[in-house]
Amino acid sequence: QDEPRTFALVQINQQALFFNEMNRGAQEAADELGVELVIFNANNEAFQQNSAIETYITQGVDGIAVVAIDVNGIMPAVEQADAAGIPVVAIDAILPEGPQAAQIGVDNAQAGADLAAYIGENMESDELSVGVVGALNSYIQNVRRDGFVENRPEGVSVVNTVDGQNIQDVALNASENLLTANPGMNAIYGTGEPALMGAIAAVTSQGRQDDISIYGWDLTEQVIQGIDEGYVEAVVQQDPAEMGAEAIRALNTLADGDEVEGEISVPVTIVTQDNVDDFRSLFE
Amino acid sequence: MTATDTNTRIASEGGVPPSDGTPLMSLRGIRKTFGSHQALRGVDLDIFAGECVGLIGDNAAGKSTLSKIIAGTHIPDGGRILLGDEPVSFQSPADARARHIEMVYQDLSLCDHIDVVGNLFLGREMTKGPFLDQERMIKQAEEMLARLEIRIPRLTAKVEKLSGGQRQAIAIARAASFEPDILIMDEPTSALAVAEVEAVLELINRVKERGVGVILVTHRMQDLFRVCDRIAVMYEGTKVAERRTEETNLQELVDLIVGKGGH
Amino acid sequence: MTATDTNTRIASEGGVPPSDGTPLMSLRGIRKTFGSHQALRGVDLDIFAGECVGLIGDNAAGKSTLSKIIAGTHIPDGGRILLGDEPVSFQSPADARARHIEMVYQDLSLCDHIDVVGNLFLGREMTKGPFLDQERMIKQAEEMLARLEIRIPRLTAKVEKLSGGQRQAIAIARAASFEPDILIMDEPTSALAVAEVEAVLELINRVKERGVGVILVTHRMQDLFRVCDRIAVMYEGTKVAERRTEETNLQELVDLIVGKGGH
Amino acid sequence: MSTTYTERVAGSATRDFVSEYAQVLSIATFFIVCLVFFGAMTDVFLSATNLLNVVRQAAPILVVAVAMTMVITTAGIDLSVGSQVAFVNALAAITISAGVPWPVAIVLMLGVGALIGGVQGWFVSYQGIPAFIVTLAGLSIYRGAALLLTEGYSIPIRGADGFLWLGRGTLLGVPVPALIAILVVIAGFVVMWRTPYGRQIIACGSNFEAARRVGMPARRVVSSVYVLAGVASALAALLLAARLGSGSSNAAQGFELQVIAGVVLGGTSLMGGKTSMIGTVLGTLTIAVIGNGLILMHVSPFFTQIVTGVIILVAIWMNTRLFTGTWKIGKGGVQ
């Protein structure tokens, strides 16, 4: 082959570090392997992902990695790619059974449950009233919410759920209202980066750091600061860069004609004051 | 209204003799208030077939408001309308149009984005199967405008760009061409040049001969004497006088308008 | 323009004698094409101080287009405009207004969402510090309208709701009240009742005495003889004739308009 | 003083045509430039597969844009179409999953669309509430209803291959959604161009009161376009559901803006009365083509949005200059 291979990464959006880290990891892996990587940003619109995949099929790329918005809805495109002989791997959002060659990433439901379990083990009081800041328009975050809520340990009650719509400022307003609505609430669970950021801004700007503990997903500089200051208790941190890299490596292996594992797990870490130092370098 | 129906009404040019006896339409005690402004304070008016009633009065006297009530555009707050002997209550201009009442509005009521033909046939589109019959409409439109002596070079031009007089002619042609029984014209000649005014006055006399009852709102006193049989004078929302044309003169009318007449 | 300036111009009522000699304004070979339609095909016209020029012609002859060119609303495609001896080229109505040229538009050009006072002072708002001086404007508005004999009960009502004649009176009062040097009136009396028409004609004579040059576009032939000194006749985008009022008569003008005069 | 009477020369039909259709010509030029540009820059762009793909992808938007053109022509707007699509899309998946035969489901869904549109139309037309407010409320309500139906998850459609064919199949080599969109477009075009109903829509948008005064059923006409928008949204929802093989409350986010963008880019005026169905098709396809072309050209996703915006703005601007006087600001644009 004279032309380098081209792989496509079909992304959800680029407004969260998570996705951009994934892109970075994928790009680095691509550079290492000497392949070309093209990235498509669907800006949260499910059918744009299908359109992009169809376009890549027409163009004849050598492999496609997809972070699905609608896990069922993406399947026709995945099947089309398969029919065209193009291997597909899924990242993060778990696809239903289908021709995709591999599923890379985290079990979001499991990780949500793990965080709940962590809370159970580390509870200081015997009662925790949690307010959830979710993003009803994000499938993945709904899974995280349900994983958490359904597996919450004894003594942990969910007092209220609000919709932050995956937008920081909306999540901020929703969190503030959540605080007002539930004077007795003593914890917040944010299911993704914007939700967590909104919750942190609400708690800090109202000076409620002392009586509210925050849990959630996705590290950022502010989250680390919150962990240092003690009001952010525990945060699920994924390794999106590694997910991206694994996806490209898997696609390359598949393009070579070799097999890959059906499930490539990139484990999550629950970040607390104990292990936060390992992650500081991410933000320097 | 179907295309055929429209056609027949345009085509027939029968000479109905002016009737007397019962009026085509009678208004009794018509009142209309806008917000807290009394536009009409109880107006009576009869319109007879084959007769033209001039409706005059100072600005803001209520002439347009009264006309619009007859045309179904405004719903009166009080009073009765009789068509012949039958009491009617128009809920919309469509009701009035269904009773063959047509009006030329002072503001013309044209659709700027629609072409000349389209405006002439607005609400009366001719069709061929489910489609507009553009050709036939253009042909008839030419005739309709020719009768008013107005020159409009391109019938498929949007009316937005036309001169004031051209626009007014379209509004007149539209109302006059569909064989109304009652034709209301609210200052129809205000923007027209001399020859075109003549054409409109002729048109009024022509439709009168066919038995149409015409209401002419105008500020051109000399026109009244050319076409009207009776003249009603309005003042501040009331009808203050009514004269047969042959029994009055310009000066009396002017005095009546400004309120010098009756005191 | 500052509030004070506006004021002075309204207040002073000096009697400038009608000048002769060089015209206030001269138009030479004015051409204007809209798309492919020749609205004006080379028109010459002079306006002298203290004189009223009647501009007449058939509908669509180009009267409004010519007026708008003088007022800076349209930019001519060809020809020259001289103010006194100075060639000017108006890029917008603001330029013309800065040279004290005012116009009453045929379509009135009112803002429906603004009240009567606001429309009267549109573009000339009086201020008190940074704010509109509503009180002073209302007071002056009353005077402006009184001169036109028009009755408008509430000066803070939106003009949208007013009768046709009331609206026209506002447009006239607006143009006439700010001491123009040249006042163009495009069919200013078309919607006015008798007394109001008289008031406008008087107004024209009054401003003429002050040395204003007036252009009056009208289809009311009898008005021409009451106020005009000269009459220009337009036909299909050209000026076909010009007469001194005392040297012509109604019939000649009518013939000139329709094209019987010159053949 | 001798007077000579001459007549004006007759206008040029070509110039009249150009000035009348300036806006469509402008977007058409722009569309062709896009085609040529992307054709030159990438190999596959002009391939039949890719072009059919583009039309298939644009199909749901096209279908709704046709109805939206009618809505906007009446000086209205329907902001709820995206939410309607999501709602019907989810409902369709649920209905079919519940075992309702898919042809029945289709009819039901179109009925639901008509009903939703009818309610909105009633508020707008008979109750006189601004379309913007009614359909903004709708945007919120139907999206919420979709969320509630699905609880935020997506519902797979299984065992309804005939249904899926609607979104994925081809007929004579042309993708079925593309075919459906083409049919809808033709119908929309004919209606607006040459039927009394189309004329009524334009009249209501140009001068509602005048339309009413000439006896048109003006209120009924205005409400009917919302019904059409509802039906079109339902059809788009079905196409999406069939293409994605699932129903989800997150479908069609931001869809309304894409649809309206296509319509407005095509020259239909938000002020009502001024309409162009061909323009709508070209506007919608142009946006689709730019999206497709940029993917094919492997433009970095960080630049895609910037480039898309700049292309649209600059191209429209250059075209406006080309066909001067095309757009006018303000309502009082008549000189």
Add this chain to the structure above:
Amino acid sequence: MSTTYTERVAGSATRDFVSEYAQVLSIATFFIVCLVFFGAMTDVFLSATNLLNVVRQAAPILVVAVAMTMVITTAGIDLSVGSQVAFVNALAAITISAGVPWPVAIVLMLGVGALIGGVQGWFVSYQGIPAFIVTLAGLSIYRGAALLLTEGYSIPIRGADGFLWLGRGTLLGVPVPALIAILVVIAGFVVMWRTPYGRQIIACGSNFEAARRVGMPARRVVSSVYVLAGVASALAALLLAARLGSGSSNAAQGFELQVIAGVVLGGTSLMGGKTSMIGTVLGTLTIAVIGNGLILMHVSPFFTQIVTGVIILVAIWMNTRLFTGTWKIGKGGVQ
């Protein structure tokens, strides 16, 4: 025939007032009903803390809504405000992180806002491209630029406590953002109510050509409102950045629709000319209050959107009935 001349009775000032301000009265009634309802349903709602909170939350929207009212009054629209907020928000965080003193950064950001608005205004006003198209392109461009700037990072603002005070601090017990919003609202109100500039804005929207004909600098006025919208967006961006303590391209999505919703709900007409600054404030606060109240009432988030939509629609409808004849469809609404 004897004739008697009588004069009409003078109109009632109250009735004129009610019919003139029907729309504001309607939204005001609705707002009060919301306050009473939520006050009755929950303990905290009417507490000073909560109410001040609501105003603080609504502050960025309020600030932009004031400028948007002016834009919409000219019969224009600015769809790009949300993207502008995201862009300036990100840029502000970057600038401050880069060590630029925060007061300087504020001035810079307001300048950037004015510049962005100026460019958009130029295209709309001097080039005659529909505002919808220009600002839709802007929506895409500035959001893309924000993405590019941040690469998805949310950039923390550190060591600028004075800056953060803008978003979080209080002055005399009132949150600073609320104070700023109140000042902007008052300024906006006074400008529209009693200044020549406000009059020019209304005139341009009511009849652009008439405004031009009376010698108003109509094009300059129209472009200036976009500059104001740009500055207001920048201010909102600063408030958001100060509240969140960070800048991110994720900020203010869908912001434009919230802003426009508040304006339209308040009675300003998208057709131009008809304006109400008080209405805008009430409309915006009403939406904020509903959002707040529903959370306080513990309404399930799955129902929030449905309930919000229904409340707005039904309330506006009932109010319309109450103050009959409030809204009219069509442009030719003058009888």
